[in-house]
Amino acid sequence: MTIVIFMLIAYLLGSVPSGLWIGKYFYGKDLRDHGSGNTGTTNTFRILGVKAGCITFAADCLKGTIATVLPMMFGVTQFSPILIGAFAILGHTFPVFAGFKGGKAVATSAGVLLGFAPLYLLFLLAVFLIALYLSSMISLASIISALVGIITTLIFPAFHFLLPDYDWLFTVIIIAVASLIIIRHRDNISRIRHREENLVPWGLNLTKQQKNKNQ
Template structure:
């Protein structure tokens, strides 16, 4: 069993380490995403620099990395450790990828994939929060941070009402805190730009905070 656990951790990290946007840009568009836009290799910058086809493909693969990392230990028969534990290693791989000099994305899509594998209805709720915030603010960064904060609050509240999360789970709570923390920390620069009213916007929504990107 110990070997299965170690193998699952390694697989999860290596899955997370696949720098989807970076590789798609290099091999299909002959562009290094680090030289364009925000310099980030995640979904948002891929959409912005390479277009919707590359952006959607990056989003799907980055989500699946988290989902597979969560499901593989279940398939291997590991039942005494929460699958979320292994999902965190996929998020760490996405954030600090061994295949891309440990400089990765901001963990949103892969964190969503982890939730998809463990609590799909709860993920749908968080996606609704993300979508509403995106429409109101026109900012993917703000939407990601708000969804992370809502995840922290609701994992404390929802089990009391047996809504979406039926019971309190200490490990689940700790892992949600870890994932939310990674997302928020990885958006430090975005939060500074939001404060300065210069954050990048998507081409729709209300832009309620009146950002004016340079």
């Protein structure tokens, strides 16, 4: 019964649509009607600006962290906290408070890793930043980070690097979440292939995407 309660709390916490509410109540804009129509961090940055984007990222990340550390805060050790964090990611992706149409799970997934494996998160963050600089695309950097996450959760424990031992629940959840992130970026993948993806004003844009005039 305890695990069900924590799963429910994590899901509801993850379901808080930070970007959507910030846009509607402070900017008078529904993110679902602008840009990519996504309510996550990237579209918030694009439509509402840096301040709103940073707040949304912090809030979405915090949802994952709080959900993950919640069992430990209450001294509950019967199950792995990564399992509870996964339900926050599920809530963020399919939020009950926003018609089950949420973000792409990147920020909340980062929050879960911050609460469970912070050093591993730093590694993936470095991968993300390098990919972002080379491509100038948040979407591609997210996809590459997800792919690296899948590969390294299978390899790193064998060398006791960052992930000291195999935790098969952690491995399964990371692979599942990373796969979800990639699937949620399928429209971005199509735009990247056609060199029409949205860019950030930083980096090398090595794939020569055509800059969106509306950015």
